[in-house]
Amino acid sequence: xxxxxxxxxxxxxxxxxxxxxxxxxxxxxxxxxxxxxxxxxxxxxxxxxxxxxxxxxxxxxxxxxxxxxxxxxxxxxxxxxxxxxxxxxxxxxxxxxxxxxxxxxxxxxxxxxxxxxxxxxxxxxxxxxxxxxxxxxxxxxxxxxxxxxxxxxxxxxxxxxxxxxxxxxxxxxxxxxxxxxxxxxxxxxxxxxxxxxxxxxxxxxxxxxxxxxxxxxxxxxxxxxxxxxxxxxxxxxxxxxxxxxxxxxxxxxxxxxxxxxxxxxxxxxxxxxxxxxxxxxxxxxxxxxxxxxxxxxxxxxxxxxxxx
Amino acid sequence: xxxxxxxxxxxxxxxxxxxxxxxxxxxxxxxxxxxxxxxxxxxxxxxxxxxxxxxxxxxxxxxxxxxxxxxxxxxxxxxxxxxxxxxxxxxxxxxxxxxxxxxxxxxxxxxxxxxxxxxxxxxxxxxxxxxxxxxxxxxxxxxxxxxxxxxxxxxxxxxxxxxxxxxxxxxxxxxxxxxxxxxxxxxxxxxxxxxxxxxxxxxxxxxxxxxxxxxxxxxxxxxxxxxxxxxxxxxxxxxxxxxxxxxxxxxxxxxxxxxxxxxxxxxxxxxxxxxxxxxxxxxxxxx
Numbered sequence: 001x002x003x004x005x006x007x008x009x010x011x012x013x014x015x016x017x018x019x020x021x022x023x024x025x026x027x028x029x030x031x032x033x034x035x036x037x038x039x040x041x042x043x044x045x046x047x048x049x050x051x052x053x054x055x056x057x058x059x060x061x062x063x064x065x066x067x068x069x070x071x072x073x074x075x076x077x078x079x080x081x082x083x084x085x086x087x088x089x090x091x092x093x094x095x096x097x098x099x100x101x102x103x104x105x106x107x108x109x110x111x112x113x114x115x116x117x118x119x120x121x122x123x124x125x126x127x128x129x130x131x132x133x134x135x136x137x138x139x140x141x142x143x144x145x146x147x148x149x150x151x152x153x154x155x156x157x158x159x160x161x162x163x164x165x166x167x168x169x170x171x172x173x174x175x176x177x178x179x180x181x182x183x184x185x186x187x188x189x190x191x192x193x194x195x196x197x198x199x200x201x202x203x204x205x206x207x208x209x210x211x212x213x214x215x216x217x218x219x220x221x222x223x224x225x226x227x228x229x230x231x232x233x234x235x236x237x238x239x240x241x242x243x244x245x246x247x248x249x250x251x252x253x254x255x256x257x258x259x260x261x262x263x264x265x266x267x268x269x270x271x272x273x274x275x276x277x278x279x280x281x282x283x284x285x286x287x288x289x290x291x292x293x294x295x296x297x298x299x300x301x302x303x304x305x306x307x308x
Numbered sequence: 309x310x311x312x313x314x315x316x317x318x319x320x321x322x323x324x325x326x327x328x329x330x331x332x333x334x335x336x337x338x339x340x341x342x343x344x345x346x347x348x349x350x351x352x353x354x355x356x357x358x359x360x361x362x363x364x365x366x367x368x369x370x371x372x373x374x375x376x377x378x379x380x381x382x383x384x385x386x387x388x389x390x391x392x393x394x395x396x397x398x399x400x401x402x403x404x405x406x407x408x409x410x411x412x413x414x415x416x417x418x419x420x421x422x423x424x425x426x427x428x429x430x431x432x433x434x435x436x437x438x439x440x441x442x443x444x445x446x447x448x449x450x451x452x453x454x455x456x457x458x459x460x461x462x463x464x465x466x467x468x469x470x471x472x473x474x475x476x477x478x479x480x481x482x483x484x485x486x487x488x489x490x491x492x493x494x495x496x497x498x499x500x501x502x503x504x505x506x507x508x509x510x511x512x513x514x515x516x517x518x519x520x521x522x523x524x525x526x527x528x529x530x531x532x533x534x535x536x537x538x539x540x541x542x543x544x545x546x547x548x549x550x551x552x553x554x555x556x557x558x559x560x561x562x563x564x565x566x567x568x569x570x571x572x573x574x575x576x577x578x579x580x581x582x583x584x585x586x587x588x589x590x591x592x593x594x595x
Contacts, residue, residue: 301532
């Protein structure tokens with residue numbers, strides 16, 4: 001909040017540096033969230049919802065046009081055998097492949113997200129980060145996943161990080177901006193909270209845990225802290241910010257626990273792919289296998305699902 | 309009489325190289341011939357079976373890619389470990405009602421059978437593979453390759469020998485397996501898991517469950533990850549059900565409920581071939 005108590009958006013002064021996180025409390029809260037039991041019909045519904053929230057991702061040096069095409073076709077029709085299975089929310093690729101993905105996904109309603117700002121390290125001059133983002137936006141990206149400069153952040157140059165995000169947001173134009181905090185490098189939950197607050201104040205539409213290139217990637221404690229930051233930001237400003245845990249969510253059960261966490265922290269308004277995403281690749285097949293298991297009663301094997 | 313309390317072993321399951329309890333928290337009691345309680349066993353559930361399959365699946369690639377020579381060494385290593393613990397297994401078999409003579413014979417046969425199959429590791433592909441005459445300018449080979457994931461329902465009688473005789477030909481051929489141990493005397497299978505665990509057998513290659521056939525047979529048939537079923541059980545309805553469900557993903561179904569494990573009929577290179585698939589390659593000549 002600024003000094004006179006009136007909230008002005010996009011102001012570094014709004015960032016509260018004095019929030020500290022109770023790690024034991026986070027653990028206790030999660031223990032309760034993990035104990036929720038989701039079975040049968042609710043399991044099917046939650047699984048369908050989770051599929052619809054996936055940002056199907058390929059971010060490898062060896063990505064090729066064929067791989068991106070394959071990914072797009074999987075995003076639109078995750079599993080041919082059942083017509084009720086929704087498409088994923090988006091595909092997430094390097095800027096080079098945005099134009100191709102955009103063409104492949106035309107008319108399907110699946111968004112194209114591009115990682116940007118010298119992903120995954122973010123160690124490049126600002127001019128290059130802007131160029132990187134512009135390129136992706138011009139190629140038609142609906143969403144930009146930027147990384148913050150963790151080195152600067154850990155040195156305490158918070159205003160640098162704030163300005164960087166604000167600048168990229170400006171370049172994004174209509175494209176949605178997801179800000180990757182790379183929580184695996186932020187060391188403490190306090191810093192995760194601070195980075196979340198900085199990103200939201202600087203204009204992020206989404207905050208995202210990780211690049212997927214660093215271990216640990218998305219974890220439940222980090223996600224809970226970020227969800228709570230979103231909740232408090234909403235109470236303060238009335239603006240709904242999205243959340244995207246990315247990397248490391250591989251099990252069907254874990255995905256459902258994340259949904260419970262969103263529901264119990266932010267409420268049902270956030271339970272759709274406008275405000276919640278999973279950054280994942282292998283999770284999609286895991287969800288599909290569980291879904292088909294519920295439909296047929298038989299445990300499934302990976303060889304009957306498309307390779308990704 | 310010492311006033312020391314006995315430290316009795318807790319028999320758990322063997323999944324992915326670890327000894328977890330059943331997720332269901334259930335147990336059942338094993339009695340000796342006089343009706344005294346011998347021990348309590350974990351009663352594996354559908355979910356334990358699924359966990360075992362997951363562990364088994366993740367071990368397939370690494371195990372199949374081992375050299376035949378290395379698999380042979382590991383099987384021989386199991387035999388060495390079992391030899392070192394002979395006395396324990398003889399005692400355990402006696403506690404189930406076997407005579408000392410037959411118990412000793414069963415343990416010794418088990419060790420010898422492991423060595424027998426260890427010897428086959430680098431030979432069966434030569435014996436059962438072939439170079440085929442074809443009309444074009446190609447070398448044409450047919451060789452046996454592992455099927456993948458095998459579910460084994462071990463025989464109730466001869467809890468050690470029956471287990472070993474089914475497990476050894478399965479893993480020597482590069483398969484991984486989930487085994488439902490003898491329902492009558494399951495604890496010997498779990499003691500044998502300790503032998504496996506100290507024999508360089510990678511975790512997940514052999515997974516052993518204890519529990520009721522009547523509870524688990526359906527999942528043997530329906531699980532899409534299982535590539536073949538080896539059944540040493542007698543119940544007709546269960547067999548028919550497994551055979552029918554095997555059609556879901558064209559599992560191979562191998563019935564071994566009439567084999568006399570104590571005789572020479574219990575060791576046969578065709579047991580290896582039961583869980584192998586013949587793959588043929590055409591290789592052009594002169595290019």
